């Protein structure tokens with residue numbers, strides 16, 4: 001099966017390329033080889049590759065940058081997705097769109113399920129939701145996967161949250177982290193496994209796919225530093241320490257409601273997956 005992956009240099013795209021089962025042949029593109037805002041280039045690549053499946057990971061992912069650059073956020077996250085959808089329309093191509101649990105908004109105390117309506121707050125999450133809606137209206141055979149706070153990757157990955165926190169701890173005996181924001185740390189390798197389980201089972205529609213269990217940023221960072229063995233203390237900061245440009249929901253946590261219902265979940269507890277990732281990364285840098 002031929003698979004076109006966008007955003008293949010990113011955390012998720014690069015892991016898909018590395019971990020895809022051998023019957024999935026990956027054709028990976030990123031901004032230097034296929035800028036998704038260039039509709040003619042997108043149409044040409046889809047025509048040339050003639051994929052059976054598109055996994056669309058490319059996006060403008062910096063949430064605060066998106067808030068200050070709504071034109072760019074819209075062009076990449078919405079128009080870029082529509083360019084791909086148009087190129088796939090009328091062809092026998094399954095379309096996988098990677099979305100975010102951040103689109104649910106801030107109106108609920110507990111974990112959001114697929115039964116809850118998205119009410120995105122930030123420009124970034126609004127563009128992710130608009131792109132989801134474009135997927136619904138352009139193609140029939142699709143998967144929309146709403147994911148949590150991704151971790152994993154290696155030295156080549158620009159956005160390695162775990163490494164950044166450990167490096168910070170090595171330089172500072174005391175770190176402050178946000179106890180007011182919660183979500184689901186999600187190991188990228190577990191997500192990729194789950195994605196292929198969904199594909200192998202011919203699933204369609206919307207799925208939350210997150211690491212099992214909820215954490216505040218503070219609990220997450222505290223666990224990272226504990227597992228790393230670095231001698232630094234993590235304390236809960238005050239709200240004024242974490243003021244952001246984007247109105248990011250304090251509750252981005254979700255549950256794998258549909259995966260559980262369909263008995264398809266291979267997602268593990270985030271703490272277990274984090275321990276495995278930190279152990280695997282030891283000595284790599």
Ligand SMILES: NC(=O)c1ccc[n+]([C@@H]2O[C@H](COP(=O)([O-])OP(=O)(O)OC[C@H]3O[C@@H](n4cnc5c(N)ncnc54)[C@H](OP(=O)(O)O)[C@@H]3O)[C@@H](O)[C@H]2O)c1
Nearest residue numbers: 007009010011012031035036057058059061098100149150
């Ligand atoms: N990471 C998370 O915690 C998280 C959470 C929820 C949802 N998601 C979603 O999951 C998907 C994958 O995330 P990720 O963490 O792998 O993101 P990532 O590491 O930022 O990768 C995205 C890739 O897309 C590329 N890109 C940006 N603009 C492009 C364009 N116009 N044409 C082609 N490629 C372009 C980026 O290049 P540059 O780096 O040069 O911009 C980057 O290589 C995204 O759709 C994201 O919204 C991620």
